[in-house]
Amino acid sequence: xxxxxxxxxDLRAFREPPAGPDGYxxxxxxxxxxxxxxxxxxxxxxxxxxxGRGRVGVWVINVDRCPERVDASxxxxxxxxxxxxxxxxxxxxxxxxxxxxxxxxxxxSCGSADPAQRVCDEHAVIxxxxxxxxxxxxxxxxxxxxxxxxVWCAGPQCHLRKAWCDLHVRAHPGDPLTFYCGxxxxxRFPACATAGxxxxxxxxxxxxxxxxxxxxxxCPRHAYRWQxxxxxxxxxxxxxxxxxxxxxxxxxxxxxxxxxxxARRRSTQRxxxxxxxxxxxxxxxxxxxxxxxxxxLLELVERTAARHSGQPGLTELVAExxxxxxxxxxxxxxxxxxxxxxFAQLKQILTDTGRHDLAARITFSEFKPHLKAIYVxxxxxxxALFIGRQGATIKELQRRLGLDIKxxxx
Numbered sequence: 001x002x003x004x005x006x007x008x009x010d011l012r013a014f015r016e017p018p019a020g021p022d023g024y025x026x027x028x029x030x031x032x033x034x035x036x037x038x039x040x041x042x043x044x045x046x047x048x049x050x051x052g053r054g055r056v057g058v059w060v061i062n063v064d065r066c067p068e069r070v071d072a073s074x075x076x077x078x079x080x081x082x083x084x085x086x087x088x089x090x091x092x093x094x095x096x097x098x099x100x101x102x103x104x105x106x107x108x109s110c111g112s113a114d115p116a117q118r119v120c121d122e123h124a125v126i127x128x129x130x131x132x133x134x135x136x137x138x139x140x141x142x143x144x145x146x147x148x149x150x151v152w153c154a155g156p157q158c159h160l161r162k163a164w165c166d167l168h169v170r171a172h173p174g175d176p177l178t179f180y181c182g183x184x185x186x187x188r189f190p191a192c193a194t195a196g197x198x199x200x201x202x203x204x205x206x207x208x209x210x211x212x213x214x215x216x217x218x219c220p221r222h223a224y225r226w227q228x229x230x231x232x233x234x235x236x237x238x239x240x241x242x243x244x245x246x247x248x249x250x251x252x253x254x255x256x257x258x259x260x261x262x263a264r265r266r267s268t269q270r271x272x273x274x275x276x277x278x279x280x281x282x283x284x285x286x287x288x289x290x291x292x293x294x295x296x297l298l299e300l301v302e303r304t305a306a307r308h309s310g311q312p313g314l315t316e317l318v319a320e321x322x323x324x325x326x327x328x329x330x331x332x333x334x335x336x337x338x339x340x341x342x343f344a345q346l347k348q349i350l351t352d353t354g355r356h357d358l359a360a361r362i363t364f365s366e367f368k369p370h371l372k373a374i375y376v377x378x379x380x381x382x383x384a385l386f387i388g389r390q391g392a393t394i395k396e397l398q399r400r401l402g403l404d405i406k407x408x409x410x
Contacts, residue, residue: 155184339367
């Protein structure tokens with residue numbers, strides 16, 4: 001049996017497409033005789049006007065199976081038909097002018113109520129390439145000033161739901177296709193509060209007063225980071241005025257700033273933790289030049305939290321860390337007991353070597369077993385005597401004590 005010749009019918013220019021399977025069979029019975037005697041290996045695409053009803057095309061798919069000449073024994077199989085496209089969605093504006101045109105867009109104003117109100121690409125009004133908000137000519141958005149709007153505002157107040165004219169928008173500093181109205185631009189890119197600075201105040205001061213953050217804006221160049229969480233987390237943001245005020249704050253107020261700032265951040269950073277009391281201890285050393293024990297710091301925290309118990313999240317935050325802090329106190333007590341024993345040995349060494357004034361006036365600060373180091377405070381006028389020429393005295397003391405000796409800097 002002769003293999004079938006696969007053909008595709010191109011009826012895109014045929015004005016009377018068949019109504020059903022039987023109509024296609026009739027049409028093929030009219031077309032097939034015209035192929036007799038042809039060498040379809042050389043003519044794999046044929047086209048002609050059929051009975052004044054439009055042009056018809058026949059495309060041969062498997063040329064390698066065609067005979068040298070088509071005759072009555074040649075078997076054909078129609079494997080596909082290309083027809084004129086059917087417009088499912090017509091542009092309502094074009095339809096009003098008696099024209100049928102594909103409308104791929106839906107007007108945001110009238111399309112939701114009437115799906116038939118489609119818009120073609122010629123009549124669609126698209127502001128700043130936002131294809132999610134298309135308008136038909138009847139619903140072009142207007143600016144609040146009455147002029148025809150040209151762009152949608154992408155700011156925090158408008159959220160691409162309000163459009164503005166060119167006179168009332170500003171472009172994003174780094175994206176020429178994103179625009180903001182005046183109020184949204186100010187909210188999105190607030191000015192730095194530092195006099196004479198033209199930069200964006202992208203950071204807000206987190207100093208807390210009367211339960212509210214200062215919120216003064218500052219650019220990265222004029223803002224300060226108070227590293228209360230250590231070197232690997234972003235510290236609390238402070239404006240220049242409040243950064244300068246830190247050393248003057250009372251003890252409980254300094255604690256309150258750490259607690260309140262952390263409690264506020266926890267609304268968006270649930271994993272954020274308060275610093276360990278050992279870290280708070282160093283904060284007091286750096287800010288107030290004051291050395292406090294862990295036990296005293298815990299008492300300060302408890303008293304401060306109780307006084308501000310009405311502030312949202314603060315009491316819960318302290319309760320979450322209380323267990324670790326009490327463990328810090330126990331560790332400190334044991335560590336200080338060891339440190340005081342070493343300190344007593346150090347004073348004895350100084351006494352034995354005739355340095356009675358040093359032995360009487362140095363004081364114990366801290367002992368760090370993991371560093372094998374003891375920290376002591378030495379009056380300024382005796383520091384050189386304690387260290388010795390080229391460090392000879394302190395090196396000798398370290399050798400005899402068996403520990404590194406560090407001078408506490410207050």
